[in-house]
Amino acid sequence: DVKVTQSSRYLVxxxxxxxxxxxxxxxxxxxxxxxxQDPGLGLxxxxxxxxxxxxxxxxxxxxxxxxxxxxxxxxxxxxxxxTNQTSMYLxxxxxxxxxxxxxxxxxxxxxxxx
Amino acid sequence: xxxxxxxxxxxSVQEGRISILNCDYTNSMFDYFLWYKKYPAEGPTFLxxxxxxxxxxxxxxxxxxxxxxxxxxxxHIVPSQPGDSAVYFCAARLAGAGSYQLTFGKGTKLSVxx
Numbered sequence: 072d073v074k075v076t077q078s079s080r081y082l083v084x085x086x087x088x089x090x091x092x093x094x095x096x097x098x099x100x101x102x103x104x105x106x107x108q109d110p111g112l113g114l115x116x117x118x119x120x121x122x123x124x125x126x127x128x129x130x131x132x133x134x135x136x137x138x139x140x141x142x143x144x145x146x147x148x149x150x151x152x153x154t155n156q157t158s159m160y161l162x163x164x165x166x167x168x169x170x171x172x173x174x175x176x177x178x179x180x181x182x183x184x185x
Numbered sequence: 186x187x188x189x190x191x192x193x194x195x196x197s198v199q200e201g202r203i204s205i206l207n208c209d210y211t212n213s214m215f216d217y218f219l220w221y222k223k224y225p226a227e228g229p230t231f232l233x234x235x236x237x238x239x240x241x242x243x244x245x246x247x248x249x250x251x252x253x254x255x256x257x258x259x260x261h262i263v264p265s266q267p268g269d270s271a272v273y274f275c276a277a278r279l280a281g282a283g284s285y286q287l288t289f290g291k292g293t294k295l296s297v298x299x
Contacts, residue, residue, distance in 0.1 A: 113290055
C-alpha cells in the first residue's frame with residue numbers, strides 16, 4: 072500500500088524559529104513535492120524535487136527551502152518562521168513514469184506560527 | 186493567473202442524487218487531468234483521472250468527462266452518498282517529457298445531505 076508519512080500532524084512554533092517539516096515515502100518514487108493549503112486558495116506548490124539533491128521552485132518558494140539527501144526523504148525548512156506561514160503543509164510523491172503520474176499525499180502538517 | 190478553475194466553492198446534493206463538479210482550464214497544453222478528494226485534517230486522495238485523448242473515464246460511481254474544445258471537465262458521482270462529503274480538487278498536468286507538476290484548482294466542497 073502506498074505510504075507518504077509526514078513527521079508531525081500538528082506543530083506550534085514561535086515567530087523567528089527555524090522549522091523543519093519531514094516527509095518520507097516508501098514507494099521508491101523519484102518525485103517529491105511540498106504544498107501548502109489555505110482556505111480559498113487551494114493547493115499551492117512550494118518546491119519539488121525530481122531526484123536526490125535536485126530541487127525546483129514552485130509557485131510560492133519565498134521564505135522556504137528544501138533538502139533531499141535521500142530518495143525517500145524530502146524536508147521543508149522555514150528558516151525564520153513568520154505568522155503568514157501558518158498553514159496546512161502537504162507532502163506528495165509520484166513516479167517518474169508518465170503513465171503513473173499520480174501524486175500520493177501524506178496526511179498533512181497543520182503548522183501554527185505564533 | 187489561475188489556469189485551473191473550479192468556480193463553485195460549494196455544492197449541496199441530496200443523498201442518492203447525482204453530484205456534478207465542474208472544472209475549467211485555460212492552458213491547451215494540459216494533457217492529463219485528475220480529481221482528488223480531501224477530508225478535513227487528511228491529505229488529498231486520488232479519485233480518478235483522464236487523458237486528453239479520451240472524453241470519458243468511469244470507475245464505479247465516479248465518471249469524469251472531458252470536453253477539450255470547451256476546456257472543461259466534470260466529475261459525476263452517482264448515486265451520491267453521505268461519505269462523499271469532502272472537498273474535491275481538480276488538477277491538470279502539462280504535456281511533455283519531464284513534466285511532473287500538477288496545477289490544482291481551489292476546490293469545491295461537496296455536502297451530501299442524508
